[in-house]
Amino acid sequence: MNEHEFELTEEGKREVQSFITECKTKRNEVLDNAGDTIKHTTIPTQKEILNDLNSQEDVDECWGVTDNYGMKIFLEYGIHFI
Secondary structure (H helix, E strand, C coil): CCCCCCCECHHHHHHHHHHHHHHHHHHHHHHHHHCCCCCCCCCCCHHHHHHHHHHCCCCEEEEEEECCEEEEEECCECCCEC
16 A cells, blocks of 8 residues: 555546446447457446555556456546545
């Protein structure tokens, strides 16, 4: 754990929510068109993204959308989190 726990700004909360919505949309698209699976993958929550942010240095994080497809979220210190 970091000595300082990061918090999402209002813009960060909007960005994370938009990312989660995009993940859900892309998941449906991939499942409908590519026949992928979701046996080992869940869409991240805001809490999971923030916890991950607080547990490491890298904020260029890739999250699973389906078992074989992922999406990255880009969060910038001072804009999306403080």
